[in-house]
Amino acid sequence: MKRRDFLKLSCGVAAGAALSGLGIDLLAVEVHAAELTKAELVKKALQTTTVCCYCAVGCGLICSTDKKSGQIINIEGDPEHPINEGSLCAKGAGIYQTSAANDKRLTKVLYRAPYTDSWVEKDWDFAIDRIARKIKEERDKSFVYKNAKGQTVNRLESMAHLGSSNIDSEECWATAVYARSLGLVYIDHQARV
Numbered sequence: 001m002k003r004r005d006f007l008k009l010s011c012g013v014a015a016g017a018a019l020s021g022l023g024i025d026l027l028a029v030e031v032h033a034a035e036l037t038k039a040e041l042v043k044k045a046l047q048t049t050t051v052c053c054y055c056a057v058g059c060g061l062i063c064s065t066d067k068k069s070g071q072i073i074n075i076e077g078d079p080e081h082p083i084n085e086g087s088l089c090a091k092g093a094g095i096y097q098t099s100a101a102n103d104k105r106l107t108k109v110l111y112r113a114p115y116t117d118s119w120v121e122k123d124w125d126f127a128i129d130r131i132a133r134k135i136k137e138e139r140d141k142s143f144v145y146k147n148a149k150g151q152t153v154n155r156l157e158s159m160a161h162l163g164s165s166n167i168d169s170e171e172c173w174a175t176a177v178y179a180r181s182l183g184l185v186y187i188d189h190q191a192r193v
């Protein structure tokens with residue numbers, strides 16, 4: 001860190017401490033200090049260009065990684081990319097948060113039972129069994145729709161499917177076919193949100 005930046009940061013922290021004593025919210029000061037530190041790290045980082053994985057627009061990104069640890073420090077839009085010229089939508093702009101650098105990222109199955117207020121760690125077998133059971137229950141009780149000929153139709157309105165734009169076109173096709181086979185009509189996609 002340069003002397004000038006160090007002084008700016010020190011002043012910010014000192015001012016923050018004084019404001020804290022007056023009962024003023026310091027979040028903005030803390031965020032600014034963290035951004036200054038991050039900006040210094042990014043300047044020294046290895047910068048690699050890549051493409052956002054989320055949708056077919058294919059925006060360009062610059063990924064900054066620490067030269068020693070290989071850890072991702074920052075991901076931002078690539079201003080030299082012909083498609084996005086540095087801009088990103090909310091999903092692309094938040095892509096850093098989905099990387100391993102985010103220690104708050106969810107990596108385990110957490111379950112909160114009905115009428116409780118605490119989360120319990122479970123394994124994937126538990127989650128998959130429960131999801132399958134819930135789908136079966138809904139399908140068993142939801143076949144109430146009939147067509148003009150009085151025939152029961154495959155229509156399930158008590159469930160919805162929200163697809164991830166983190167999957168490719170073929171996976172999207174297979175997922176949509178699967179959701180339709182269950183009778184779902186409320187099918188949407190993250191890329192539309």
Ligand code: SF4
Nearest residue numbers: 052054055059089092
């Ligand atoms: S999800 Fe957003 S940032 Fe990513 S490629 Fe699509 S438009 Fe660009």
